[in-house]
Amino acid sequence: MLPRKILLAADDSDDRELFRLYAAARPVPGLVHVAENGAEVIELLSDGLTGTGLPDVIVLDQNMPRKNGIETLAELKRSPAFRAIPVFIYSTYASEALRVQCLQLGALSVFQKPDSPEAYQYIIDGILRLIS
Structure with a gap:
């Protein structure tokens, strides 16, 4: 089975690296x-993730600068090009x-930010199961 493409938006570099x-x-x-914020998510998607195609799933941190998770989610779901992406x-x-x-x-x-390696593994496994 091919790897799944995940677009993660989080302003915390540690969260991005752990994920x-x-x-x-x-x-x-x-x-x-x-992406470091929701505005960057929209830019990346509009550019087709710079030629690699759209992601299989998007994970958004709620608290980000420029455009938070809810604002980004609302914009994604209004867009015919992106609304089907989980x-x-x-x-x-x-x-x-x-x-x-x-x-x-x-x-x-919606889930609480992971606070342990086990929590990251559990959440990522759940996300990958849902989109497989």
């Missing part, structure tokens, strides 16, 4: 492209209100 590390180590690896939101504080709002906008799931 990339754990995704690459999965039995069906995830190839992670990264989107996950994660946040340090994944409140019920955030969950409801993101699910109503079309996110597949």
Whole structure:
């Protein structure tokens, strides 16, 4: 089975590196492209991820500069070109209100930011299972 392309948007470089590390180590690896904010996500997608095609899934941090996760999710779901791409939101504080709002906008799931290697592995495995 081919690796899955994941577009991760997170402003924290440690989060980006951990996500990339754990995704690459999965039995069906995830190839992670990264953006530092939601505006960069839209730019990368508009450029076709610089020639490699659209991602299989997008994972958005809620708290980012320029365009946060909810703003980016709303823009993606309004776009005929991008609305079918599954989107996950994660946040340090994944409140019920955030969950409801993101699910109503079309996110597949909302989860709390991982705080351990096991949590990263669990979340990445879940994401890869859902898009396989």
